[in-house]
Amino acid sequence: MPMNSARSGRRSALDLPRTPTGIDQVFHAVRARKPRRIVDLPAEPRWRSEYVARDVRGPRMTLGEFGYRREELHHAHGGVDETATVGPVQILTPEGLDRLAEVCDKLEGAAGSSRFIATRRLRSADLVSTFINNMMRDRTFLLTCSRLAGVPLIPHPLRIPTAQINYFEGRGRPEIVRWHRDGMDYVFTIQLSGEDDYEGGRFTYFQGRTDEFTGVTEADPRIREAPCGERGATLFLHGSRIFHAVTPVTEGRRVTLVISFFCPYFARQDSNTFWHLAGDDGIPATIPSWLRLKWPVRDPAMDYSLRAGSPVITWEDVEGA
Template identity: 75%
Template sequence: MATGFDQFLHALRGRKPRRAAGQPGEPRWRAEFVARDVKGPRLGLQDFGYASHELSRGYGAVDDTALVGPVQILTPEGLDSLTEVCDRLESSAGSARFITTRRVRNADLMSAFINNMIRDRGFLLSCSRLAGVPLIPHPLRIPTVQVNYFEADGRADIVKWHHDGMDYVLTIQLNGYEDYDGGRFSYFMGRVDEFTGAREGDPRIKEAPCGERGAALFLHGSRIYHAVTPVTRGRRVTVVVSFLCPYFARQDSNTFWHLAADDGIPATIPGWLRLKWPVRDPAMDYSLRAGSPVITWEDLRG
């Protein structure tokens, strides 16, 4: 991410979210595309060194999930359809200076399939159960869904260790290790404030085994440093979905300038107001802002 004066210059750029009714000929989303009984290995934030008092809590729950997966959250047919949609979107991908080779931002505004997928009640309920808290698509519309295209272009600087502005992030991998070399998802097994760089042989640098096509990984993105190694052969495509827990919205980690540096001030202001506007009923108010079904604590326990 840009910093300092470079960050300010990026923020001055005018950028409007690209919108389209849908990609011509794209498949239709179906509720049956959500896999059943989605479960996987889990690590808690306390495993990363965070103290109990640093965790969001309320409604009889503690927001302790750090990383879950890999899991298969879509059926094979659903995965095939999502892959087709992202292949169609690739012509709209712009170059990225920081973490990936090329990307499509606000993909849910450009694809009816993706828009319906992330607002499907079954999909949201599966993601919420992985996270352990009720989730909705993030009201900041530009970064809600991003499609990343990593390519073997010789750029060693594509490995950027970072933590996200978003608290709850799901990454779905659309192809497997047989399609590319490199492209390994790595993370730092420690607190964000302990990270001083990735050094060879550091036992705290771990790799998530996401080599299977369709592997999905849930990450508490704002509290974990992570990176993807350069792709040295082939092409790696991922879909990254960002969520908000309405009940813990006041603890949302996004900062205005972090977002504006990526998308520009004019494009950031509407979403920022949508996120920060006072609420009375968190579940209902934020769900309406995101155009999403309401997921409650009772749904997670059911």
Template identity: 80%
Template sequence: MATTRARSGRSSALNLPRTATGFDQVLHAVRARPPRRAPELPGEPRWRSEFVATDLRGPRVRLQEFGYASHELGRGQGRLDDTALVGPVRILTPEGLSCLTEVCDRLEGAAGASRFIATRRVRSADLMSAFINNMIRDRTFLLTCSRLVGVPLIPHPLRIPTAQINYFEGRGPGARPDIVRWHRDGMDYVFTIQLNGYEDYEGGRFSYFRGRTDEFDGAREGDPRIREADCGDRGATLFLHGSRIFHAVTPVTRGRRVTLVVSFFCPYFARQDSNTFWHLAGDDGIPATIPCWLRLKWPVRDAAMDYALRAGSPVVTWEDVR
């Protein structure tokens, strides 16, 4: 699968709204409500490590190709944290993807509306589904993700945004469309798994800005840096260094599009983690964000061990990624 392509209709992506910043972001945080919680799904499929397609290789783009200098990037164990984008790849087998799709379809009733980033979504899906919880904390799954990116990864210790399901549906003329606004993530390491393909919907194109985040405001109609990730196949999985790349999803005009977005964390770069309090609070509200934020900022002695315990995850080390 090809990694990216320039969009023929670039202006439709560039004209999407942008996520609130500054005082408007604070207002979102004040008005936001904690995500809705649903009881755990009864009778859902059982996760198995065999669902992971191991030894994956995918097209890789470095952050230097987005305009970042090497000295701006994290470095650990002689390695540079310079992966901007990988994929799309198929990280799950067909059977694993079918099980995940069933789970995400059944969780749609818990979806809440938001005007901050994604229009309609389920937050903290791993707290509602044993399948998703076990998938993102499975050692085989974590090692595969870590090796694709080149740094040790665990599920993000901030539990509310760790696993999010986005739902998009074409609603007809005059209806408010489901979109993802232009934004950069609070999380550094983000995987998006496409649960259906272009044959199921129109629109819903994953677009991103191939440049530094501080250059995004200068983008204009026809800018060749507005790209589209070729994620049209069911099961296509894309890694994005979300905090350093502006991205969005265009309106779905027909059909239905569902994605699972999983946020990861590198314990060795904990002090460089890009999360900001107000970014999280804008989505989940201040009361829900405070305890998670304080828990993340507790000091640790052993980064690999302590953060893995906080995330309920196996330990992943640099030696595992080599």
């Protein structure tokens, strides 16, 4: 996957804070508050399957290119969960992108602040937006995302962090995304603003193993930038295995929708940790979702799909691309 080196923003990117860990992470979990619900929901357009672009393909990198050994990866049905990044691609049609941007703009008034990962965001957006909920559970959309990632996907059963809208404005205190790796394994970020709308806001990542990130300097060529500036640009990231951040937005406005997916066939290998989730949403809000995620199942593909209110996506569906 061709990427541009983040030479112009490398120093500012490495100067970004890192997500708290250890005792600091527990401290955030104690202080965090459950995301608030919107009382007066704005009117929304209707989601349509035709909003998904056809034959979506894009440049791809494997986890092997990030230093992971094949035996460290998840295996199932004769396949390997080896995709690290895909994109940027245009996963929505221009009309679909306009409707999604319209919905996210209307929801901005409900965004809250956080010091854990992203500065200003709306969590569980699919629980307050019928449009986003239906988009994420649309079979055409899920098939497209699954084929890009190379594994069958459904919306993540952890409902609070499944869909997050990030809002960044270049005024006052800079709004950023700290250096972090996700609890989620399969993450798609849809850019709802074009690079002409803002300054800064560069998606930066470390092309190496997560255990090699500590001590990285600005001279390290593995600090790179994904060219996601075009409006509608969508990037898939194996979030739990890649350190990434977003540099400060210094002018204008940048809005993104981050959607987290789940592979039922790798349910036992899910990378989420309790304290990572609680650090963002608080302990009381995390406990019910955590128990629901870890509850024993007989048929993971069917059981988790029902929990997520999603169609079942199979390996045969993915391989039928």
